[in-house]
Amino acid sequence: TQLLEQSPQFLSIQEGENLTVYCNSSSVFSSLQWYRQEPGEGPVLLVTVVTGGEVKKLKRLTFQFGDARKDSSLHITAAQPGDTGLYLCAGAGTTDSWGKLQFGAGTQVVVTP
Amino acid sequence: EAQVTQNPRYLITVTGKKLTVTCSQNMNHEYMSWYRQDPGLGLRQIYYSMNVEVTDKGDVPEGYKVSRKEKRNFPLILESPSPNQTSLYFCASSQPWGTTTGVGTDTQYFGPGTRLTVL
Numbered sequence: 001t002q003l004l005e006q007s008p009q010f011l012s013i014q015e016g017e018n019l020t021v022y023c024n025s026s027s028v029f030s031s032l033q034w035y036r037q038e039p040g041e042g043p044v045l046l047v048t049v050v051t052g053g054e055v056k057k058l059k060r061l062t063f064q065f066g067d068a069r070k071d072s073s074l075h076i077t078a079a080q081p082g083d084t085g086l087y088l089c090a091g092a093g094t095t096d097s098w099g100k101l102q103f104g105a106g107t108q109v110v111v112t113p
Numbered sequence: 114e115a116q117v118t119q120n121p122r123y124l125i126t127v128t129g130k131k132l133t134v135t136c137s138q139n140m141n142h143e144y145m146s147w148y149r150q151d152p153g154l155g156l157r158q159i160y161y162s163m164n165v166e167v168t169d170k171g172d173v174p175e176g177y178k179v180s181r182k183e184k185r186n187f188p189l190i191l192e193s194p195s196p197n198q199t200s201l202y203f204c205a206s207s208q209p210w211g212t213t214t215g216v217g218t219d220t221q222y223f224g225p226g227t228r229l230t231v232l
Contacts, residue, residue: 009153042203043203100171100172102158103157104155105154105155
């Protein structure tokens with residue numbers, strides 16, 4: 001059973017459109033991270049959110065941490081083909097697993113020109 | 114160049130033949146971890162290590178062993194591999210876990226992955 005549920009599993013959009021990826025859990029995390037993974041490579045960290053309600057922006061990417069620190073979203077504005085990749089959320093620091101980092105199954109995003 | 118290296122990158126083996134996947138980092142990180150990635154399941158943590166001689170189980174430790182005798186290395190050992198351990202494996206490292214701005218806030222740097230097939 002996945003502790004972190006990501007939706008949708010797959011997203012195909014045209015260049016210039018917007019998209020949102022969701023990451024939900026019943027557990028409270030001390031922090032939540034978003035990664036992007038390209039084929040044949042390891043995940044690369046995009047952002048870490050720590051405070052409930054926190055919003056972080058990274059150029060066209062906006063990340064939000066839920067008030068209760070159980071969920072997060074990633075919004076991409078005016079998507080470009082270079083945004084294609086597997087987006088993973090990962091939660092850390094639950095009360096019974098201080099050293100563990102738990103990942104969602106990922107959302108495969110495909111942006112076509 | 115700061116990096117995490119894994120070897121081998123690709124391995125095909127047979128059931129029951131012991132193997133070791135090496136992981137090394139040159140960033141003086143205290144925290145290291147092993148994950149496996151399977152389609153539809155994302156990354157699942159196998160073992161992690163907070164420091165030298167300190168290791169702990171992740172979510173899927175069965176069938177795996179690790180050791181952390183020195184800070185830079187964190188090998189993953191499969192004593193008797195089975196076909197259900199066919200997967201893509203990643204090693205990762207980070208700064209001391211939770212000692213900067215809070216637990217789980219430090220960037221994990223991932224290796225390039227090891228694709229293992231057990232026949």
